[in-house]
Each structure stands twice: as structure tokens, then as C-alpha cells.
Amino acid sequence: IEDNYGGVYVNLTEPMTIEDFVPKLRASLVEWKIQEKKGIWIKLADGLDNLIAPAKTFLFTFGDLLSAQGFVCHHAEKEYTMLTSWISELPNTLPANASHRIVVGGYVLNKKTKEVLVVHEIDGPFKDTGVWKLHTGVIEEGENVWEGSLREVEEVTGLEPITFEIKKQDSEILDAKWMPIEEYVNQPWNQNKEFFKFLANICLKRSQEMEYMGFSTVRTTTSTGRESYIYCNTDQPNLLNATRDLASTSTPTSH
Incomplete structure (x- = not known):
């Protein structure tokens, strides 16, 4: 399948021997080179691990030039391994594999009482520190930021948008409660750590309905x-x- 960037995407799902794979790969690369393709993506389904080594050690020549020196493993998931190769003389513009995770925090404010929902976590960097913090978690694959924030709050504290009752998740949370926003902001940890002081001040300004609305x-x-x-x-x-x-x-x- 041709992609939108002058390259080719190949999805292999059926079993194949090395003896069949290598000649087909060589013939395909010749054709793609003639077509002036750039980046080649080969997705090997789980169970086709036997093709990874020959693809990585494969040498492809076009005329007198070495046009491709093996494929590299771009990334791997439970269901597949993705290999890539750049066969153009132009600078390689294939994107690197995603290497970051998105962490979200739930800032839940009771506007009537000016209290914020905070937790003591059982594990992690805040274990045994005595710090009351906003609950944080990691976005799941394919999840939007706001969906992840809402899910994390609901999963760990049991809090729903229409109630103020807390039903904490015992596996992750030691304790959870409503804390006056000023008390949360003025914790020594928040005041002495620049990053957390910045976040705490954002929460304070939101609670006061000041200019910063996020x-x-x-x-x-x-x-x-x-x-x-x-x-x-x-x-x-x-x-x-x-x-x-x-x-x-x-x-x-x-x-």
C-alpha cells in the first residue's frame, strides 16, 4: 500500500519461509526503487519472527549503489513488529518511534466550599512523604486527554461528576479527601518545588475565577x-x- 509521503506500507500476516521472503523482498525493492519510493514499512504479525533477522541483515543494491542496508526495528507491540528502511538518496524523514507517555492530573474543585480533591498514594515517588496531591495517571492508547483525566479520577476516587462522595480505590490510594484550596497550595512540597508550585498556583487562580482559565x-x-x-x-x-x-x-x- 502506498502511503501519503512517497513510501510503501506492507502488512504481512500469513506464515512465510525465509526462502520465499528474501527473493520477494529483493524484487519488491527493485520495483520501489524504480518508482522512486522513499520509506518502506513492513509490519510483521506475531508469529513471523523468523523474518526479522533476514530483513535486518538484508543488503539491497540497485545498479552499482548500495541502496538499502537492512531494515531496522522501528517499534514492536504484542501483535506485531514494525520494520523500516529508507531507500531514497534524499535525507531520511521517517519519524522516530513515539518515546513519551502523556500523564494527566485531575483537578476537581468544589466551588461552594473551595475545596480540592487530593490523595495519598500507596506507591510511587510520593510514598511516605505525607504530601496530599492531585491524582495523576497515564493516558491509555487511543484515549483523548480529557477522557483520560475523567477516567483516572473516577477509577481511583470513585467520584462521579454529580456527587462529592469519595470511594477510593484501595489498590492505589492510601487516603483521599477534600482539602481547602489554600491548604493544598501552601503545603511545603508545593511551595519548595518550582514545578508543583506552578501547578498549585494554576489551581488557586482557577478557584478564584481569575484571568487564567486554561x-x-x-x-x-x-x-x-x-x-x-x-x-x-x-x-x-x-x-x-x-x-x-x-x-x-x-x-x-x-x-
Whole structure:
């Protein structure tokens, strides 16, 4: 399958011997080179591990030039291994494998009492520190930021949007409670650590309904029709939604 960047994506799912794989790979690379393809992606399904070594040690020549010196393992998941090779003389622009995880924190404020939901964690860097902190967790694969934040709060504290009752998760949380926002902000840990002081001050300003309002979530769709979200710094998300709807229904005018 040709990708959108002048390359080729190959998805191998059926068993194949090395004797069959290597000649087919060589013939395909010759054809792709003639077509001036750039990046080659080969996705090997689980069970095709026998093809990894020959692909990584494969040498491909086109004319008198060494056009490809084996494939490299780009990344691996439980279901597959992804190999890549760059066969163009142009600079290699294949993206590196994702190496970061997105961590989210749940800032839950009771506006009436000006109290924030905080936890004592059983494990992790805050174990036995006595620090009351916002609950944090890791975004799951394919999950949106706001969905992950809400899920983490609900899973660990049992808190639902319409109630203030806490039902903590015993496996991760030692204790959970509502704490006055000023008390949370003024904890020595938050005051002595620049990063946490910055976050605590954001929470304080939000509780006081000051100028900082953070990002608003605007639901939209991509060019392929997939649901997506834009996170932007505004306190008027309804205006943004109206602008989006207007843009999607307006007709260009010729001059």
C-alpha cells in the first residue's frame, strides 16, 4: 500500500519461509526503487519472527549503489513488529518511534466550599512523604486527554461528576479527601518545588475565577472523518463551537 509521503506500507500476516521472503523482498525493492519510493514499512504479525533477522541483515543494491542496508526495528507491540528502511538518496524523514507517555492530573474543585480533591498514594515517588496531591495517571492508547483525566479520577476516587462522595480505590490510594484550596497550595512540597508550585498556583487562580482559565476542549472531526479534539486557550468554548459550525456550513464566494 502506498502511503501519503512517497513510501510503501506492507502488512504481512500469513506464515512465510525465509526462502520465499528474501527473493520477494529483493524484487519488491527493485520495483520501489524504480518508482522512486522513499520509506518502506513492513509490519510483521506475531508469529513471523523468523523474518526479522533476514530483513535486518538484508543488503539491497540497485545498479552499482548500495541502496538499502537492512531494515531496522522501528517499534514492536504484542501483535506485531514494525520494520523500516529508507531507500531514497534524499535525507531520511521517517519519524522516530513515539518515546513519551502523556500523564494527566485531575483537578476537581468544589466551588461552594473551595475545596480540592487530593490523595495519598500507596506507591510511587510520593510514598511516605505525607504530601496530599492531585491524582495523576497515564493516558491509555487511543484515549483523548480529557477522557483520560475523567477516567483516572473516577477509577481511583470513585467520584462521579454529580456527587462529592469519595470511594477510593484501595489498590492505589492510601487516603483521599477534600482539602481547602489554600491548604493544598501552601503545603511545603508545593511551595519548595518550582514545578508543583506552578501547578498549585494554576489551581488557586482557577478557584478564584481569575484571568487564567486554561484550555477549553472543542470537539471536531479530521479530514478523514475521525472524531478529534482541539485544546485551545479560551474561556469562550461556545463561541468556538459556533465558529466551527459556521465554517463547516458556509459556502465560498467567488470574486
